[in-house]
Amino acid sequence: MNSRRIQIFFFTVLIKVSLFAQTSVGVEGGLSYNTYHTNIANRSSTELTGLSGFNLDLPFRYKVYPWLYITTAPGIVQKGYSMDRTDSLYGEYDRHINTFLQLPVGVSLQYEWWRLRGTLDPGFYAGYWLSGRVKGAIADIFGVSENTNSAGQTTQQFRLRPYDDPYSFLSQRDNRWQFGWVPGLGLQYHLTGRYWLTASSRYHQSITSQEKASVSPIPAYNHTWTFSIGGLFSLDKK
Amino acid sequence: MKYCLPFFLVLIFGCKKNISNPIDDRPATSFGQVFDQYWNKMNVNYLYWDIDTTNWDLVYSRYRPLFDKLQLNNPADVSRSVGYFRSIADGLIDHHYTISFTNPPLKDSSIDPSVDHLTRISDFRNPFSFITMDERYLDPGYLYGSDNSNSASPGWPLVTLAGTIHSNILFFAFNAFALSASYSSSGGGSVKASLDYFFDRLQNSTGLKAIIIDVRDNQGGAVSDLNFLAGRIINQPLPFGYTRYKSGNGKLDYTPWIPATVEPQPGARAATAPIFVLADRYSASMAEILTMALRTLPQCKVVGETTFGATGPLTENALYNDGAFNVAGLLSVETSSTEFKYHDGLIYEGKGFSPDYPVPFSASAIATGDDPQLDRVLALIQ
Numbered sequence: 001m002n003s004r005r006i007q008i009f010f011f012t013v014l015i016k017v018s019l020f021a022q023t024s025v026g027v028e029g030g031l032s033y034n035t036y037h038t039n040i041a042n043r044s045s046t047e048l049t050g051l052s053g054f055n056l057d058l059p060f061r062y063k064v065y066p067w068l069y070i071t072t073a074p075g076i077v078q079k080g081y082s083m084d085r086t087d088s089l090y091g092e093y094d095r096h097i098n099t100f101l102q103l104p105v106g107v108s109l110q111y112e113w114w115r116l117r118g119t120l121d122p123g124f125y126a127g128y129w130l131s132g133r134v135k136g137a138i139a140d141i142f143g144v145s146e147n148t149n150s151a152g153q154t155t156q157q158f159r160l161r162p163y164d165d166p167y168s169f170l171s172q173r174d175n176r177w178q179f180g181w182v183p184g185l186g187l188q189y190h191l192t193g194r195y196w197l198t199a200s201s202r203y204h205q206s207i208t209s210q211e212k213a214s215v216s217p218i219p220a221y222n223h224t225w226t227f228s229i230g231g232l233f234s235l236d237k238k
Numbered sequence: 239m240k241y242c243l244p245f246f247l248v249l250i251f252g253c254k255k256n257i258s259n260p261i262d263d264r265p266a267t268s269f270g271q272v273f274d275q276y277w278n279k280m281n282v283n284y285l286y287w288d289i290d291t292t293n294w295d296l297v298y299s300r301y302r303p304l305f306d307k308l309q310l311n312n313p314a315d316v317s318r319s320v321g322y323f324r325s326i327a328d329g330l331i332d333h334h335y336t337i338s339f340t341n342p343p344l345k346d347s348s349i350d351p352s353v354d355h356l357t358r359i360s361d362f363r364n365p366f367s368f369i370t371m372d373e374r375y376l377d378p379g380y381l382y383g384s385d386n387s388n389s390a391s392p393g394w395p396l397v398t399l400a401g402t403i404h405s406n407i408l409f410f411a412f413n414a415f416a417l418s419a420s421y422s423s424s425g426g427g428s429v430k431a432s433l434d435y436f437f438d439r440l441q442n443s444t445g446l447k448a449i450i451i452d453v454r455d456n457q458g459g460a461v462s463d464l465n466f467l468a469g470r471i472i473n474q475p476l477p478f479g480y481t482r483y484k485s486g487n488g489k490l491d492y493t494p495w496i497p498a499t500v501e502p503q504p505g506a507r508a509a510t511a512p513i514f515v516l517a518d519r520y521s522a523s524m525a526e527i528l529t530m531a532l533r534t535l536p537q538c539k540v541v542g543e544t545t546f547g548a549t550g551p552l553t554e555n556a557l558y559n560d561g562a563f564n565v566a567g568l569l570s571v572e573t574s575s576t577e578f579k580y581h582d583g584l585i586y587e588g589k590g591f592s593p594d595y596p597v598p599f600s601a602s603a604i605a606t607g608d609d610p611q612l613d614r615v616l617a618l619i620q
Binding site (some may be wrong): 037038039040041042043044045046083089094134136138139140141142143144145146148154156158161163165168170172173211214215216217218219220221 | 257258259260261278281282287295418419422423460461462464465481483485486487488489490491493494496497498499500501527551553555556557558559575576
């Protein structure tokens with residue numbers, strides 16, 4: 001019994017040593033830029049614009065071959081968009097700033113030149129919608145005044161009402177989980193010893209709609225670029 | 239490695255889905271298309287999907303096959319479609335909801351589910367204009383106003399009545415919310431005079447024992463009249479509820495609730511005398527909004543019947559991308575653009591606002607020249 005426990009202990013230690021020997025961990029952060037892909041052709045004087053935000057993740061790289069790594073980078077990322085009114089309704093807008101907890105899993109193909117590594121990082125991700133905020137301004141129906149010009153034409157002028165509220169999740173409407181695929185490119189610079197500087201860009205393309213099809217027949221997908229810089233620390237003592 | 243990069247770039251920029259939009263404004267060539275347009279536009283434009291119990295998906299599965307059997311060029315089928323639309327709309331809670339047919343064989347016919355409901359209740363009665371009756375209660379010198387050019391609907395002139403009862407109770411009645419337009423127009427002379435009388439007495443309220451505002455048989459109209467009229471009774475903003483609008487194409491996409499307030503008119507003095515609002519089951523839309531807004535004042539009470547239950551104001555679809563819409567060549571739908579929640583947190587759409595002092599309509603009393611609802615107000619004041 002004791003011998004079996006000792007075997008298991010040494011086996012576990014060997015795995016850990018082996019794992020550490022081929023693993024890098026780090027931290028990356030930077031900017032995100034999200035666009036909301038849906039179809040609003042029916043909405044008059046309205047345009048969708050993307051929004052920038054931030055992202056922060058903890059990359060983890062496990063070496064399978066010198067040119068192939070398994071990677072993950074749990075982190076948070078902001079995915080926002082704004083629906084802006086145009087023409088005579090300019091000034092009205094509805095801006096959503098959503099924060100997701102995200103777990104990408106993929107592989108990293110790498111190529112080394114001197115102290116530099118270039119990487120191609122395809123993978124998939126799962127995102128969990130943590131929180132949201134909705135900010136905007138809208139014409140107040142009760143804040144209307146009517147003016148009649150000299151030609152007898154009556155025009156209406158509405159007071160704009162601003163709002164800035166936490167987003168209220170609705171299980172009937174909102175898909176908390178989001179799944180997609182994520183290609184990326186990276187560059188790593190070997191500083192010294194076990195330290196690397198990193199820069200990366202990823203494109204998270206959701207393949208699941210942010211709202212449930214039962215109440216939102218026109219789907220809407222988040223497409224998010226992230227641009228990060230950070231550092232990697234190799235657990236390999238060599 | 240060298241082949242991977244171009245492959246990735248193709249993946250990134252090549253894999254974009256084309257998302258279709260089911261909203262179609264082209265003239266329909268079949269009843270199936272008519273129904274699809276109507277059903278999809280309801281999904282996007284109808285405001286009450288959060289509280290309406292109509293199973294809209296079930297409507298699709300039940301009625302799509304029925305519409306498929308109809309022919310657009312067959313007058314009998316066109317008439318049959320009206321029955322289907324009437325049945326579909328029957329359960330909707332929006333009391334502003336109407337369908338008007340624009341197709342030549344059906345032109346001028348319409349569906350009004352809230353009025354249909356009203357006619358089915360056991361004590362149904364037709365609308366009754368109290369204004370001529372109320373004249374009997376007023377002291378000599380009252381002002382009757384009438385304006386044919388500014389009315390809530392063609393052929394239905396704006397009528398106002400301002401005066402006093404027992405010389406110290408200020409009274410104002412009107413049948414439509416077209417006051418501010420009439421006030422500033424050349425044709426609104428008598429209406430302007432009655433409004434000026436009412437406003438002057440509000441400003442010089444010494445000796446006033448109470449104020450009565452009668453919105454019975456008033457089916458609403460211009461939203462701007464809320465500030466124009468109620469803004470003379472207050473001297474600081476009066477919050478009375480919340481509004482929200484559709485913010486996207488999803489059935490449950492809404493803006494947050496926005497505070498709804500009445501804004502005081504420049505120089506207005508706050509009324510301190512008790513206020514009584516007379517309302518009945520035909521007080522609709524802005525008449526209900528005014529009733530509810532004034533009822534938030536501590537000295538205000540409502541007397542009469544529960545109101546109509548059409549509390550969501552209307553405006554053009556383009557303003558909020560919700561509300562009224564057309565199905566090209568066949569019909570146009572009128573529906574609320576705004577969801578209104580009263581300051582008590584309740585939505586009275588489809589239900590109506592209940593009076594503090596319910597007094598039923600009495601045809602027999604009316605026949606003898608008596609107005610029991612106004613009598614009740616006068617008794618409360620005494």
